[in-house]
Amino acid sequence: MSNAFLKVRDLRVHFPTDDGLVKAVDGLTFDLVKGKTLGIVGESGSGKSVTSLAIMGLHRGSRARVSGEILLDGQDLVTVSDEELRSLRGRKMAMIFQDPLSAMHPYYTIGTQLTEAIQVHEKVTKAAARNTAIDMLGRVGIPNPQRRIDQYPHEFSGGMRQRAMIAMALINNPELLIADEPTTALDVTVQAQILDLMRGLQDEFGSAIIMITHDLGVVAEIADDVLVMYGGKCVEQSGLDDAFHRPDHPYTWGLLTSMPRLDRVKSERLIPVAGNPPSLINLPPGCAFHPRCTFQEFAYQDCAAVVPELAESYPGHLSRCHIAAAKRGEIFTEQIAPRL
Numbered sequence: 001m002s003n004a005f006l007k008v009r010d011l012r013v014h015f016p017t018d019d020g021l022v023k024a025v026d027g028l029t030f031d032l033v034k035g036k037t038l039g040i041v042g043e044s045g046s047g048k049s050v051t052s053l054a055i056m057g058l059h060r061g062s063r064a065r066v067s068g069e070i071l072l073d074g075q076d077l078v079t080v081s082d083e084e085l086r087s088l089r090g091r092k093m094a095m096i097f098q099d100p101l102s103a104m105h106p107y108y109t110i111g112t113q114l115t116e117a118i119q120v121h122e123k124v125t126k127a128a129a130r131n132t133a134i135d136m137l138g139r140v141g142i143p144n145p146q147r148r149i150d151q152y153p154h155e156f157s158g159g160m161r162q163r164a165m166i167a168m169a170l171i172n173n174p175e176l177l178i179a180d181e182p183t184t185a186l187d188v189t190v191q192a193q194i195l196d197l198m199r200g201l202q203d204e205f206g207s208a209i210i211m212i213t214h215d216l217g218v219v220a221e222i223a224d225d226v227l228v229m230y231g232g233k234c235v236e237q238s239g240l241d242d243a244f245h246r247p248d249h250p251y252t253w254g255l256l257t258s259m260p261r262l263d264r265v266k267s268e269r270l271i272p273v274a275g276n277p278p279s280l281i282n283l284p285p286g287c288a289f290h291p292r293c294t295f296q297e298f299a300y301q302d303c304a305a306v307v308p309e310l311a312e313s314y315p316g317h318l319s320r321c322h323i324a325a326a327k328r329g330e331i332f333t334e335q336i337a338p339r340l
Contacts, residue, residue: 004031005208006055006176011068013047013054020281024050026232028068029310034175037202037209039223039240041216041255045277046229048212049098052178055210056095057085072176091121093176098184100165104153110137110164111149114171121172136167140197159190166194170201177202178210183218195221216259220244228252231278231288234310238317248319248328250293253336271339287322295331298323 008030015022025047032038040048053059057077059066070077072093077085097103105113114133115126124132130149137145140163153161162182169177179198183191199222202209211222219226219240226243228236228251236249247253254273275292278284284291290303299322301308310318313325321328 003033005034005073006032006210007069007071008051008055009069009071011051011054011070012066013050013059014065016063016065017281022280023232023283024280025054028229028232028234030227030234030237032176032208032210034208035202035206036224037211037222039211039213039219039226040229041213041219041226042229043214043273043277045280047232047280048214048229049180051229052095052180052210052212055176055178056089056093060085087121090117090174091172092174093178094169094172094174096162096165096169096177096179096182098181100161101153103165104161104168106153109150109152110156114149114164114168117168117171133167133171136171137164139201140164140167140170141193142167159186159193162186162190162194163197166197166201170205173205173207175207176210177207178212180212181214182211183213183215191218192221198222216244216255228255231283232280233288233320234318235289235320236318237310242317246317246329247332247336248313248317248325249321250295250323251289253332254292257336257339287320295323298327298331300324 008028011025011028013025015024028051030038040051042048054066055070055077060082066078068078072088111130111133114136115129118124118129118132119126134145134149137149142148142160142163156164183194186194195218198209211218213219223240225239226237227234228249230251236247236252244256247256251273258270258272260270273292274294278288286302286304286306287308290296293303296303301322303322306322308320308322310320313319313328
């Protein structure tokens with residue numbers, strides 16, 4: 001996609017360990033344009049968070065082996081210097097972490113951390129930075145920001161801490177925002193408020209957003225496109241409507257049929273995806289999903305021997321499966337759609 005603000009090409013993040021090589025991300029490719037939101041979904045251990053940390057350059061200094069290209073507005077984040085990468089964080093890209101209590105420093109007030117984030121990138125006085133911080137806390141819905149700015153992270157509730165984390169991420173108007181499970185530990189009402197806030201701020205700033213989550217309800221609420229990860233690889237990528245109404249991979253079918261619906265009476269029990277996610281040290285040969293797949297009989301190649309390519313099933317919809325696209329459509333229509 002020529003106008004993409006973020007281009008990830010064949011990203012691989014491997015960790016050498018005493019037990020073997022952990023292939024946390026293994027050949028991931030996607031594009032993201034400004035003003036759009038990409039939802040990355042998958043079970044724990046699928047490589048979602050490792051992908052986000054690679055984009056932010058937070059694997060540097062660890063044992064991780066990162067290869068491929070991460071082009072942010074044409075600049076390759078894999079090869080830039082540490083100093084340049086630090087200058088980009090906060091100013092051009094920012095991240096909302098899953099646990100704001102551990103992501104924010106417990107010894108400094110919210111205001112100290114926010115003003116420091118501003119002064120790192122802009123030559124402004126401490127008083128001006130403080131005023132900007134108060135304004136941002138108010139915009140993310142924190143009441144009495146003039147008073148709350150001098151409090152410590154532990155004095156905030158979970159929802160307020162997450163809002164403060166969002167304020168810190170947005171304080172320098174980044175063009176790329178990565179949100180790693182930002183609503184996992186929050187109750188549903190606060191979750192809805194946080195998603196509304198992110199949508200509103202995206203409309204205002206035109207940011208590109210990557211939403212990393214295992215919750216398909218969150219994806220349905222905020223994403224424009226969906227990327228499904230399994231075993232460190234992308235197994236399906238499509239627009240939001242296709243992801244929910246025309247899913248094309250057996251793993252995505254499993255995720256959707258195991259999701260409860262509140263808008264209709266369900267007479268059948270939810271059917272979870274059988275088995276457990278694979279070990280990233282000892283991935284199954286061939287298609288990583290084949291030990292859990294109940295549709296292997298329809299495959300035209302040996303699922304246990306050959307790794308399927310990520311190919312276009314129909315325009316704008318990519319899938320990694322040895323079952324023919326036409327047959328997958330037939331299976332979905334006859335067996336999966338009635339259960340959704």
